[in-house]
Amino acid sequence: MDKIDIKSLSKEELGLRLEGLGAEAYRSRQIFKWIYVKLAKSFDDMTDIPVGMRDTLKKNFYLTRMTALDSKCSKLDGTTKYLFSLEDGNTIEAVFLPEGKRGTICLSSQVGCKYGCSFCASAPFGFVRNLTTSEILDEVIHVKAAHPKDRITNLVFMGIGEPMDNYSNVLEAIRIFNDPGAFNIGARRITISTCGIIPGIERLQKEGLQVELSVSLHSAKNDVRSSLVPINKKYPVKDLIAACKDYTRNTGRVITFEYVMIKGENSSKADSQALVDLLGCMKCKVNVISYNPVRSYGRTIASNGASIQPSSGDIRCFIDVLKKSGVNVTKRKSKGEEIDAGCGQLRISKF
Numbered sequence: 365m366d367k368i369d370i371k372s373l374s375k376e377e378l379g380l381r382l383e384g385l386g387a388e389a390y391r392s393r394q395i396f397k398w399i400y401v402k403l404a405k406s407f408d409d410m411t412d413i414p415v416g417m418r419d420t421l422k423k424n425f426y427l428t429r430m431t432a433l434d435s436k437c438s439k440l441d442g443t444t445k446y447l448f449s450l451e452d453g454n455t456i457e458a459v460f461l462p463e464g465k466r467g468t469i470c471l472s473s474q475v476g477c478k479y480g481c482s483f484c485a486s487a488p489f490g491f492v493r494n495l496t497t498s499e500i501l502d503e504v505i506h507v508k509a510a511h512p513k514d515r516i517t518n519l520v521f522m523g524i525g526e527p528m529d530n531y532s533n534v535l536e537a538i539r540i541f542n543d544p545g546a547f548n549i550g551a552r553r554i555t556i557s558t559c560g561i562i563p564g565i566e567r568l569q570k571e572g573l574q575v576e577l578s579v580s581l582h583s584a585k586n587d588v589r590s591s592l593v594p595i596n597k598k599y600p601v602k603d604l605i606a607a608c609k610d611y612t613r614n615t616g617r618v619i620t621f622e623y624v625m626i627k628g629e630n631s632s633k634a635d636s637q638a639l640v641d642l643l644g645c646m647k648c649k650v651n652v653i654s655y656n657p658v659r660s661y662g663r664t665i666a667s668n669g670a671s672i673q674p675s676s677g678d679i680r681c682f683i684d685v686l687k688k689s690g691v692n693v694t695k696r697k698s699k700g701e702e703i704d705a706g707c708g709q710l711r712i713s714k715f
């Protein structure tokens with residue numbers, strides 16, 4: 365019989381398997397604690413499990429640990445970027461962002477991405493495969509073990525990949541992140557960020573989970589959004605906003621719209637006014653992010669040679685228009701830039 369990756373099982377599934385092996389189902393709670401709280405590296409670490417049962421566990425399950433090929437820590441703000449190697453040789457990245465009592469991990473959900481957003485560093489690599497639930501959990505286990513003095517309080521699916529495209533595995537991982545007997549991270553501290561996959565947004569609202577939803581909007585103008593986020597041709601702005609309004613109505617949760625500001629493409633006064641017109645009467649937040657030059661990809665200048673990274677003045681003007689119209693808007697702080705751990709720079713920059 366093939367051994368099972370123990371982290372691919374929910375607590376209930378593990379309990380049932382254990383019963384099938386003649387053990388008590390409650391042992392699943394003990395095992396979860398060993399794996400996700402005490403970060404056990406092997407079944408032998410689980411000292412309060414009888415030796416005979418540990419042997420049964422070894423015969424029936426296996427316990428993975430992700431290997432970090434490399435890591436880079438920013439001297440400025442402690443942001444640490446990890447490059448992980450997966451069993452099949454693929455690589456992904458995760459970033460740990462400490463900030464006072466808060467510790468956020470930016471997680472990848474896929475190896476590569478299908479959606480080819482024009483400004484994103486993951487785009488040129490195309491899509492390889494979904495991460496398994498176990499691999500997503502491993503990202504957090506590794507970072508947690510590497511930072512024993514820090515608390516992991518927040519998780520954001522803003523690394524490589526589109527979480528809505530790997531829906532089941534992402535949701536299974538979230539249930540374990542959420543479990544008070546495992547990572548105990550409140551759903552409200554977990555963010556799923558999507559490029560606007562409407563069926564995913566519709567599905568998520570039926571889960572009864574309090575997770576945060578971010579939608580990468582980047583333009584209120586349909587043609588501009590299609591050029592930046594090609595999936596907009598399938599799920600246009602009008603339909604996307606209608607789905608977001610439904611989501612808010614049905615869940616009572618406020619969506620954050622992410623807006624990567626790219627000078628000359630979506631940064632004008634008319635662009636901010638279009639955003640006001642689109643979102644004006646909706647209960648939501650807008651998070652403006654300065655375009656992070658994808659250095660190794662070379663797309664740092666427009667065809668006329670001008671920089672496409674907005675200045676702080678450009679961002680202030682853009683945000684002012686939104687604020688004056690009553691839109692709840694913030695500017696995202698950029699962290700870890702000197703180690704290329706900023707948004708959109710994962711995997712592409714050389715370690």
Ligand code: SAH
Nearest residue numbers: 484522525526557558559580622656707708
């Ligand atoms: N596929 C998901 C999650 C990955 S992208 C999504 O599209 O939301 C996570 C966030 O990083 C998104 O808001 C995305 O727009 C932003 N991002 C990607 N590339 C960036 C860049 N070069 N500069 C700034 N933000 C970027």
